[in-house]
Amino acid sequence: MAGTILEPGQIEAAASKPPFLNLPPRDLFALRSERLAKLADGHPFADYLRLLAAVCQAQQQVLDIHLAELPVDAHRTRECFKHDLPPLAADTLVREDGWLALLDAWLDAFVVPDNPAVVGAIEQLREADSGQRKAWAVGLVSGQYDIVPPALVPFLGAALQVAWSHWLLQLDLSDLREREDQTLCPCCGAPPMAGIIRHRGQLNGLRYLVCSLCACEWHYVRVKCSLCRSTKKLDYLHLEGAPQGVKAEVCPECNGYLKQLYLELAPDGESLSADLATLELDLLLAEQGFQRQAPNLLLAPGGDA
Numbered sequence: 001m002a003g004t005i006l007e008p009g010q011i012e013a014a015a016s017k018p019p020f021l022n023l024p025p026r027d028l029f030a031l032r033s034e035r036l037a038k039l040a041d042g043h044p045f046a047d048y049l050r051l052l053a054a055v056c057q058a059q060q061q062v063l064d065i066h067l068a069e070l071p072v073d074a075h076r077t078r079e080c081f082k083h084d085l086p087p088l089a090a091d092t093l094v095r096e097d098g099w100l101a102l103l104d105a106w107l108d109a110f111v112v113p114d115n116p117a118v119v120g121a122i123e124q125l126r127e128a129d130s131g132q133r134k135a136w137a138v139g140l141v142s143g144q145y146d147i148v149p150p151a152l153v154p155f156l157g158a159a160l161q162v163a164w165s166h167w168l169l170q171l172d173l174s175d176l177r178e179r180e181d182q183t184l185c186p187c188c189g190a191p192p193m194a195g196i197i198r199h200r201g202q203l204n205g206l207r208y209l210v211c212s213l214c215a216c217e218w219h220y221v222r223v224k225c226s227l228c229r230s231t232k233k234l235d236y237l238h239l240e241g242a243p244q245g246v247k248a249e250v251c252p253e254c255n256g257y258l259k260q261l262y263l264e265l266a267p268d269g270e271s272l273s274a275d276l277a278t279l280e281l282d283l284l285l286a287e288q289g290f291q292r293q294a295p296n297l298l299l300a301p302g303g304d305a
Contacts, residue, residue, distance in 0.1 A: 018202050020178040021186070024165060024215040029060035035273040039244070049276060051113065052298050055154060058110040059162040066105055070098055072167050081175040088167050088188040090141045090213055099137075099163035100130055106159045121151040141190060141213065143295065150300035157297025164188055164214035178219075183226050185211035186218055192226060192258065193296050194271040195249065199264040207260070210271045212295045227293050228254035236260075239281050244274045248281055248290075256293045257285055272296065 025031065033056035040049035072087070080087040093099065103125070112122050125133070136156055139147035148156070168187055176186060184191055193212035198204060208217035209226055224231050230253035237257075238247040245266030250257040259281070261274045275296050282292055292301070 018206055018219060020219050021173060021176070022208055022217040023168065023173075024217075026063070026169060027060065028165065028215055029056045029063060029162065032056040032270055032273050033060065035268070035270045036276065039273055039277040043277060045277075045279065049273075051115075051118070052154060052276060054111060054113070055158045055298065058106055059158050061109040062102055062105045062162050063166055066102060066166060070101060070163075070166065072170050077171065081177075084177060084179075086185065086187055086189040087171060087176075088164055088214060090164065090188045090190050091138075093164075093167075093188075094137045094141050094160070095134055097130065099160065100133060102163040102166060103133065103156070103159035106155075106162060110155070110158075117151060121149075121155055124149065125152055125155055140297065145301050148300075153300035154298040161213060161215065161297055164190075168214040168216055181229055182218055182220065183209075183229070185209075185214060185216055187211065187216045188214045190214065191293070191295060193294050194275050195220070195226065195258055195260040196271050197222070197260055197262045197264070199262075199267070212297055225249070225251040225254060225256070226258050227251060227256045230254065237281070237285065239278060239284075244277050245269050246274050246278045246281065248285060250285070250290055255289065255291055257290050258294050272298070275299075 033053045036049045036053035036056060040046040040053065043049055077087045080089070107122065107126055110122070112119055128136070136148045136152060137160060139145065140153065140156060141160065171187070173187070179186070188211060190211050190213035192209035194210050195207050196210055196217065198206050198208065207220055207222045209220045210217050220226055223234060225234060228251060230251055233252050235250045235252070236247045237250055245262045247260050247262065248257045249260055259275055259278065261269050261271050263269055266274065276299065285292070
């Protein structure tokens, strides 16, 4: 069999090179639910965090039950890899019907609390036809929040997350090519929700960006703005006494920021829950004129927690 012979130095480099992608664990939503419930204790937004813990619990139930259903389109996946396109392109798939079945499954799994606002939002989602649901979803994944009723965002966002994570976990990503300065998710094209600084093994000290939609992580160098790629005068701000291990990487070039979760400071941390538990940091940065560009699909921009 013909092959490529590697020199000793090349063998060492290949063995030590960190992976470009990290896939989410199959119990991701259960981990998020547990973390949100824990962070809710004594938190000023405790009720909100507990509500989202229940949202994530329903996500896990759907993922566990439907993981073998709704397979990805193998032909489309091959063509995307061939043309260096994200195989789960959100701007395309969100306009199709596939994810709607998982929205219905999530609505059935979610235990609706005795809260009039939540009850109303769930009923609005249940009663909407497929065209309206897709129109809202297009607005959510494209950042056009003005066309999405704010009360629907965390529930619609939850369904979209579980659908794309469901598809992601079915993919063979061995043909996906790594590119430098990958500021959008290489699997679905969505923007990152946060960064995560790993602290163990060959990943120690490396930063991965966490997709806001499918939860894939991809490597992105540190001390470089993931919004505008600037490396000039980045600053790192955090809340005094905050236990979540979160710092905001603030860029004076684009006036934006991205939160970073440092696992060395919070070994049991998880990016989505850490983001939601540090909304006070977002408020302080907004007061200083910085703009949040990273979406969290369980959070309506400008909405009350």
